[in-house]
Amino acid sequence: MAHWGYMTTNGPSTWGKDFPIANGERQSPIDIVTTAAEYDSDVLGSNALSTNYTPESEVKLVNNGHSIMCQITKKGVLTGGPLGKDEYRLEQFHLHWGAEDNRGSEHTVDGKMYASELHLVHWNASKYSSFADAVQKPDGLAVLGIFITPGVACNQFKVISDNCGKLKTSGAEMTVDTTLDPTLLLPSNTSDYWTYLGSLTTPPLFESVTWIVFKEPVEYSKEQLLALRNLVDSDGNHMQDNYRPPAALKQRKVKKTFT
Ligand SMILES: COc1ccc(N2C[C@H](O)c3cc(S(N)(=O)=O)sc3S2(=O)=O)cc1
Ligand SMILES: [Zn+2]
Numbered sequence: 001m002a003h004w005g006y007m008t009t010n011g012p013s014t015w016g017k018d019f020p021i022a023n024g025e026r027q028s029p030i031d032i033v034t035t036a037a038e039y040d041s042d043v044l045g046s047n048a049l050s051t052n053y054t055p056e057s058e059v060k061l062v063n064n065g066h067s068i069m070c071q072i073t074k075k076g077v078l079t080g081g082p083l084g085k086d087e088y089r090l091e092q093f094h095l096h097w098g099a100e101d102n103r104g105s106e107h108t109v110d111g112k113m114y115a116s117e118l119h120l121v122h123w124n125a126s127k128y129s130s131f132a133d134a135v136q137k138p139d140g141l142a143v144l145g146i147f148i149t150p151g152v153a154c155n156q157f158k159v160i161s162d163n164c165g166k167l168k169t170s171g172a173e174m175t176v177d178t179t180l181d182p183t184l185l186l187p188s189n190t191s192d193y194w195t196y197l198g199s200l201t202t203p204p205l206f207e208s209v210t211w212i213v214f215k216e217p218v219e220y221s222k223e224q225l226l227a228l229r230n231l232v233d234s235d236g237n238h239m240q241d242n243y244r245p246p247a248a249l250k251q252r253k254v255k256k257t258f259t
Helices: 012-018 041-045 155-161 222-229
Strands: 050-053 059-063 068-071 076-079 088-097 116-124 141-150 173-176 193-198 209-214 218-220
Touching: 059 155, 076 116, 088 141, 088 222, 141 222, 155 222
Parallel strands: 141 209, 141 218
Antiparallel strands: 050 076, 059 068, 059 173, 068 088, 076 088, 088 116, 116 141, 193 209
16 A cells, blocks of 8 residues: 555545545544534533643654654643543644645634644543553544644744754654653643544544644744754655645534633
């Protein structure tokens, strides 16, 4: 099977061949239609979403051929909000971005695309014994989606953007001897978000993700966005436009925590 990617020959419109779930009932990303999102105080109001991350003492970076990923080794817990009392453990984070600032995010807001989107991937450690065990379960994963817009540099992201040059080719890995606190990658406002039941946005497209997409974007500098665009993917092309376009909402409702 030709490896999936984001080119015309192996991109999102071809994924259904090898991954039929691509046309499933709860696929991601979606276009968030803000006027259709439902404020739902009881589910969301009862216990606020909370993150309790331990800073990484070293940063493990991987160019996995379709994104730049930071593997998490410390204990980091996400709970509350749509997750109820279940504790979801932080496993990794990665990003999606465009070739230019006018595109790159996966979720869109009333059709607006941001320059990039950061995904913090968690698995349900209250119900499953490992990431691999959770990854296909309908309540197995929770991903925080953070929109990124060009502006001032994000200091906490510097360890990644400053090392992209050394992670150019697919399969490249490196460990940077510096600390990283994933909390500092989040927007200042983590109370206002949209949430819905969806899927992985890349193959295998498992429908196992509770999505939590923050309303407030974070800023990365032009240089930090350029560093991402200079990475090389598994086909030897510039890793750019590695985002899936929005999928059909079908019978789903998007909830929001703000009025
Ligand atoms: C064996 O099955 C597996 C299933 C999934 C994965 N992953 C890699 C995926 O690229 C991927 C994409 C995610 S996104 N864009 O946040 O929706 S999260 C995620 S992953 O880390 O779960 C690895 C093995
Ligand atoms: Zn992602």
